[in-house]
Amino acid sequence: MTAPPGFTETVLADPFEIHVGPVFERGSGGERVFLLRIGERHVNMRGVLHGGMLMTFADLALGQAAWDLTDHAHVVTLSMQSQFLKPARVGDVVEVRPRLLRRTRSLLFLRGDFQVAGELIYTASSIWKILGEA
Amino acid sequence: MPKDIPADAEEISLGGFNKFVGPLYRLPDEEGRALYVFQIGPKHMNAAGTVHGGMLMAFADVAMSRTARLVTGAGTCSTVSLVCDFLRPGRLGEVVEARVRVTRKARTLVFLAAELCGETDLLLTASGTWKIGDAA
Numbered sequence: 001m002t003a004p005p006g007f008t009e010t011v012l013a014d015p016f017e018i019h020v021g022p023v024f025e026r027g028s029g030g031e032r033v034f035l036l037r038i039g040e041r042h043v044n045m046r047g048v049l050h051g052g053m054l055m056t057f058a059d060l061a062l063g064q065a066a067w068d069l070t071d072h073a074h075v076v077t078l079s080m081q082s083q084f085l086k087p088a089r090v091g092d093v094v095e096v097r098p099r100l101l102r103r104t105r106s107l108l109f110l111r112g113d114f115q116v117a118g119e120l121i122y123t124a125s126s127i128w129k130i131l132g133e134a
Numbered sequence: 135m136p137k138d139i140p141a142d143a144e145e146i147s148l149g150g151f152n153k154f155v156g157p158l159y160r161l162p163d164e165e166g167r168a169l170y171v172f173q174i175g176p177k178h179m180n181a182a183g184t185v186h187g188g189m190l191m192a193f194a195d196v197a198m199s200r201t202a203r204l205v206t207g208a209g210t211c212s213t214v215s216l217v218c219d220f221l222r223p224g225r226l227g228e229v230v231e232a233r234v235r236v237t238r239k240a241r242t243l244v245f246l247a248a249e250l251c252g253e254t255d256l257l258l259t260a261s262g263t264w265k266i267g268d269a270a
Contacts, residue, residue: 013180013181014179014180014181014186015176015177015178015179015180015181015186016155016177016178016179016180016185016186016188016189017180017186017188019154019155019177020154020155020188040150041150041151041154042150042151042154043150043151044150044151044152045148045149045150046210050150050151050152050192050195051192051195051199051213051216052151052155052188052189052191052192052193052195052196053151053192055188055191055192055195055216055218056186056188056189056191056192057188059186059187059188059191060188074182076182076187076220076223077187077220078219078220079217079218079219079220080187080191080217080218081215081216081217081218082191082213082215082216082217082218083214083215084212084213084214084215084216087212
């Protein structure tokens with residue numbers, strides 16, 4: 001699958017993310033934008049993007065942002081909150097720019113607003129533990 | 135069928151994303167409640183050698199969405215919100231079981247809670263809201 005103009009394929013390390021990917025990105029550091037092109041393997045029997053795939057994409061994108069923000073520390077998801085606003089379908093392109101809400105010594109609070117063609121379809125907020133900290 | 139999945143389990147991952155990340159199974163009802171299981175395989179892992187959070191959330195969503203349809207009799211139910219807490223890492227080969235409880239059933243919405251249990255103790259707890267029928 002070729003990258004959309006201006007985007008490059010995100011380098012993934014987790015076998016599950018490699019399995020459901022690819023995803024694409026542009027920008028650098030803590031400012032990366034991530035993009036998922038919805039394929040047949042991402043949808044349910046009704047042809048609608050599966051909630052599990054959206055949550056996986058959110059965990060991937062927010063996890064990459066957490067990694068950027070901690071200078072590549074080992075981070076794990078503690079909790080994630082999802083709101084599903086509107087269905088998306090095969091061929092749609094989902095885009096997110098993860099945002100840092102707050103950072104403490106051992107936690108990161110992140111949020112992602114996911115859009116298709118400029119319209120909000122899904123939001124995720126997650127809390128990440130920075131490992132190696134007390 | 136993975137060796138640690140009970141022989142009377144019914145595969146429910148028949149197409150699309152579920153089949154792509156599956157197999158996922160339903161076990162015969164226990165006291166009128168459906169139970170769902172899957173075995174953590176190599177493709178479900180993260181680079182740290184534990185199960186990927188996305189897979190656990192996807193499995194919770196599948197078990198809870200099916201429960202929403204089961205208790206309402208609706209052909210489709212759409213996830214509106216879902217909160218997941220990750221309690222401990224899951225290991226390769228572990229069989230994960232989802233138990234779903236109906237918190238409240240309203241006219242157009244169903245509120246559910248779920249626990250995903252590994253071989254020893256809880257991996258994930260979830261609670262969420264489903265719209266009966268297609269999303270608005």
